[in-house]
Each structure stands twice: as C-alpha cells, then as structure tokens.
C-alpha cells in the first residue's frame with residue numbers, strides 16, 4: 032500500500048462500461064478509477080465480470096459501450112508504445128516450453144525498450160534457483176511465478192494481474208505480496224482480480240466488488256468501502272420465531288433483554304458481521320438477515336425497544 036499522487040491523471044478511468052455475450056450482460060455499467068501508484072483489487076464471485084473488465088481495460092477485448100482511458104489512451108486504438116508501458120498476468124499459465132526459465136524471460140525482455148535485467152526479475156519472483164530449469168519441468172506455482180516475471184520484465188507503469196496467486200503456497204503468496212508492495216512503492220499502478228478477501232485486504236489501497244457485472248462496493252478493503260456494518264447483531268428465539276436486532280449499544284440492549292426474559296434465553300447469540308459475511312451478502316451468496324423481532328402487544332415476554340441507533344431487520 033502506497034502514497035499515491037492524487038493530482039496526477041488517473042492510470043485508468045472507466046465510465047459506463049457495458050459488454051454483453053448474447054443474453055449475458057457480463058459488464059453492466061461499470062465505472063472504475065485507478066490512481067497512479069494505487070493498488071486496486073477487483074473482487075467478485077465466478078462470472079461477476081472481473082476478467083472481462085480487465086481484458087477490455089488491457090485492450091484485449093472489445094466493449095459495447097462506455098469510455099476507457101488507460102495511461103491517457105483508449106486501449107481500443109492505442110499502439111505498441113502504449114502496450115510496452117503495461118504488464119499483464121493473465122489467468123492461464125505460460126505454455127509448455129522446452130526453453131529454460133531464463134531463456135523465456137530473456138526472450139520476453141526483448142519486446143521492451145527498457146527491460147529489467149533477467150536475473151533481477153528471476154530474483155524478484157523467487158525463481159533464481161530455477162533459472163536453468165526447463166519451463167515444462169516447473170511446478171504449477173513456479174509457472175505462475177514465471178507468468179508474473181513476464182508481466183514485470185518490461186518495467187510496466189501499469190500492471191494487470193488476473194488471479195495471480197492461484198496455486199501459490201502461503202509462503203509464495205506472501206513473497207508475491209511483498210513484490211507487489213515493492214512495485215507499488217516504485218509508483219507502479221496495479222489492478223488485480225482475486226477471490227481472496229484477505230489478499231485484497233493485505234494488498235489493496237482500494238477494492239471494487241463486482242456482482243452480475245455491476246459495482247456493488249467501492250472503497251477501502253477493511254470495510255469494503257464502508258459496507259461493513261460495525262453494529263452488533265443480537266439474535267435469540269422467542270414467540271415461535273428467530274429474533275434479531277442490530278445495535279451499537281449491545282450491553283444496554285442485552286440488559287433490557289435480560290430484564291424481560293427472566294429465564295434462559297433460547298439460542299441467544301451476540302456477534303459482529305465479519306468482512307467475509309458482508310462480502311457474501313453483497314455478492315448475493317448469503318441472504319441478508321430477515322428475521323423479525325417479536326415484541327408485539329400479544330407477546331408474553333415483550334421484546335425491549337432497541338436502544339438508539341439499533342435497527343431491526345424485517
């Protein structure tokens with residue numbers, strides 16, 4: 032995570048992006064900004080439109096509608112000089128090859144005007160010991176590191192990574208995060224997709240959550256752009272149904288609840304929603320709480336009125 036310069040023109044500016052595949056609206060009106068030196072993570076379930084968005088921004092896929100500016104150019108018409116300023120790590124791993132790791136990286140370096148030295152790249156991605164290994168002999172995680180090596184060999188100003196750490200062991204993942212932090216500290220703008228919330232939290236300055244091709248949250252990773260409700264959820268069972276109350280004064284609410292329920296309160300629980308629960312609710316994999324509290328006039332043990340700021344889900 033880095034300090035980025037808010038005054039510089041954004042690295043990426045997307046407005047009203049649409050893309051359909053037949054009846055499927057893969058991207059359905061997405062707005063997206065990436066500042067220079069910023070690390071932005073695109074989150075979302077399978078089929079949310081992350082890869083399609085990334086591919087359009089990187090100039091590998093056409094769009095139906097909307098404007099896209101990347102490093103000051105429209106990727107639809109930008110040329111080779113523009114492409115040399117961008118690094119890309121796609122989901123698919125590098126092809127089988129009889130060449131060695133060093134040979135492949137050196138070959139790719141030849142495409143760029145000012146590449147990083149090959150040995151520096153291999154060290155950065157932790158493949159220095161595999162420099163003479165043939166690509167086809169690499170493990171899955173090592174191939175992914177080679178993908179990353181090919182993405183950064185050209186010293187990109189802007190780096191796109193589509194699920195870069197899939198197949199990494201925890202040690203490799205942490206080493207990779209460190210690498211991205213170094214790149215971001217050097218003012219590389221980074222846009223990555225991931226399925227790992229903790230990866231977004233560990234790496235990104237900002238997250239954008241997509242669901243069904245739309246942005247459902249945009250902001251800081253720790254709260255998913257302010258979507259995480261820090262209030263406590265008190266749940267219990269009464270009057271023949273589940274009861275649930277959200278409150279920022281749980282102690283006061285519990286006192287009232289205990290006063291009105293002299294015995295053991297069935298299924299009493301007190302918790303705060305986690306980032307993951309909020310995420311699942313946002314992307315529609317988890318239903319939002321729907322239980323209504325009791326406390327109507329006929330209730331034998333009326334539910335206390337929630338303290339100020341409490342919200343009752345119905």
Ligand SMILES: Nc1ncnc2c1ncn2[C@@H]1O[C@H](COP(=O)(O)OP(=O)(O)OP(=O)(O)O)[C@@H](O)[C@H]1O
Pocket residue numbers: 052055056057075076077078079080081082083084
């Ligand atoms: N080439 C294509 N032809 C037809 N439909 C496509 C094509 N590419 C993507 N789609 C559809 O568009 C939607 C968005 O797909 P996309 O790959 O962008 O999602 P994603 O968020 O990257 O998913 P994942 O996390 O699984 O990689 C999906 O419904 C997918 O089936």
